[in-house]
Amino acid sequence: MLAHLVFWGLAVVAVLAGVAVFVVNSMARASYSLALSFIAVGLQVLLLQQLYVGVLVILMMVMEMAIMAVYMNMFMGMNPAMMSMNMVHGARHALPVSVGVFLLLAAGALFAPWPSRRGSPPADVTAALGTELMGPKMLTMATVGVVMAATIVSGVVLAAHRTRYDRLGDDLRRPRAADPQPGGVSR
Amino acid sequence: MAETPVAVSGGWAPVAAGLLGTLVVAAALLDGALAGRAAGARSRMGRPVGEVARLLRQRRRTTVAADRLLWRVGGAGLLGMALMIVTVVPLGRWTLFDLAVGVVWVNALDVLAWAFVWLTGWGANSAYAMIGGYRFLAHGLAYELPLMFALVAPAVAASSLRVGEVAAAQQGLWFVVWMPVAFVVYCLGVVAIAVWGPFSPALGRDVAGGVTAELSGVDRLLFLAGRYALLAAGAAFAVPMFLGGGGGPLLPAWAWVLVKATVLLAGLVWLRRRVPALRPDMFMEVGWLVLLPAVLLQDLLVAVIVIGG
Structure with a gap:
């Protein structure tokens, strides 16, 4: 009973914090409202006994929101005295579309013929979930992970305007790199 | 200390908070004494007591257009983080929260420092405080990944994310002996989340106190206490992770946990005046080019030993 109350309480917190993202007037508040919403969801996942997934949701989302808040504030040149930001753009079209999407999804959730429970949950629900999601495709998933990491690295390399020739000279023979920002290990 | 700890009722939480x-x-007090010695005075052990009394009576400073909600959340958050960390630290045979993923739990909590320290710097609407907040995040980009991978090593060695089982896996040999790199990087991470010693440029004098520039009265007291609490909680968590948990001769297990935590904490406090400040821009490369590869090699070594042995 208590677990049910906590679960629904967290659901309300998650939704309200999600709404707050579009109501508050500064990027820092928007970011951390979203973080709060995700923390509530992470705690709900904990209540479902998906301990690892739940804690990981909280870890990843807090870190992501911290980084997002920093970048958004830097790009928008924002400080607490400039709280006039509006998170909603093109509200005339966006509002009906989002209400429509919400109603569609909510109708799907309410009217779908949910199956009744067969059997009982396994001892380790996290392992069961992982097997169910990945199962025979584990090798594919592992490969995709490496490819994604390689893509990120190559993207950064291509986007960087300074190459190794700028740093180490045309013949790459400069003993110490000429960097505008000195590093900490004297490369 | 063969058996894994049992969870006690939540009613013991105030005791854990009291120990912290x-x-x-x-x-x-130790920091006060060391400060006195560094200044050539006989002892200034009483100084923290006087400082607490002063801050409790001090009137709150207000700044124009501060984001008060986020400012207060950030300032009080560090203390909350420390309290949540110690819930999974077993004290000998007892633990408050016997979570199967305790190691990840602590990892998730140490990430919160990113939010709280930056918010404390941002909320005041003060340029220096905001610079301090960004300095902390620059440090964070360099220390966070090595810290995460440092926590991986003991978990791999014990084949468990349950803190009690990690402690119990060190019957024969403490993890600090055969994973010293992970231990050093972990301690560095603890010092970093407490914005302590080498990681204090975020509170630097050159930026008028940085994150703490506009903090006063109770808010300042909470923030400073939070920093000490994070040091203490980090030292306490190192005991089951690296220092053999409650293992030791003569004394009972709970006493050994306290002794080890106290000694490590004293070491971390002492470090403050012995290690130079790490400039955030310089430390970035140290973190990514030295610490991260070193700790990854440590993880590899541990994994090979676990599979081979």
Whole structure:
């Protein structure tokens, strides 16, 4: 009973914090409202006994929101005295579309013929979930992970305007790199 | 200490908080004494006590157009983080929260420092405080990944994310002996989340106190106490992770946990005046080119030993 109350309480917190993202007037508040919403969801996942997934949701989302808040504030040149930001753009079209999407999804959730429970949950629900999601495709998933990491690295390399020739000279023979920002290990 | 710890009722939480508070007071007194010695005075052990009294009576400073909600959340958050960390630290045979993923739990909590320290710097609407907040995040980009991978090593060695089982896996040999790199990087991470010693440029004098520039009265007291509490909680968590948990001769297990935590905490406090400040821009490369590869090699070594042995 208590677990049910906590679960629904967290659901309300998650939704309200999600709404707050579009109501508050500064990027820092928007970011951390979203973080709060995700923390509530992470705690709900904990209540479902998906301990690892739940804690990981909280870890990843807090870190992501911290980084997002920093970048958004830097790009928008924002400080607490400039709280006039509006998170909603093109509200005339966006509002009906989002209400429509919400109603569609909510109708799907309410009217779908949910199956009744067969059997009982396994001892380790996290392992069961992982097997169910990945199962025979584990090798594919592992490969995709490496490819994604390689893509990120190559993207950064291509986007960087300074190459190794700028740093180490045309013949790459400069003993110490000429960097505008000195590093900490004297490369 | 063969058996894994049992979870006690939540009614014991105030006791855990009290133990953490005792460590905080001891650390503050020690820091006062060390500060006195560094200044050539005989002893200034009483200084933290006087400082607490002063801050409790001080009137709150207000700044124009501060984001008060986020400012207060950030300032009080560090203390909350420390309290949540100690819930999974077993004290000998007992633990408050016997979570199967305790190691990840602590990892998730240490990430919160990113939010709280930056918010404390941002909320005041003060340029220096905001610079301090960004300095902390620059440090964070360099220390966070090595810290995460440092926590991986003991978990791999024990084949468990349950803190009690990690402690119990060190019957024969403490993890600090055969994973010293992970231990050093972990301690560095603890010092970093407490914005302590080498990681204090975020509170630097050159930026008028940085994150703490506009903090006053109770808010300042909470933030400073939170820093000590994070040091203490980090030292306490190192005991089951690296220092053999409650293992030791003569004394009972719970006493050994306290002794080890106190000694490590004293070491971390002492470090403050012995290690130069790490400039955030310089430390970035140290973190990514030295610490991260070193700790990854440590993880590899541990994994090979676990599979081979």
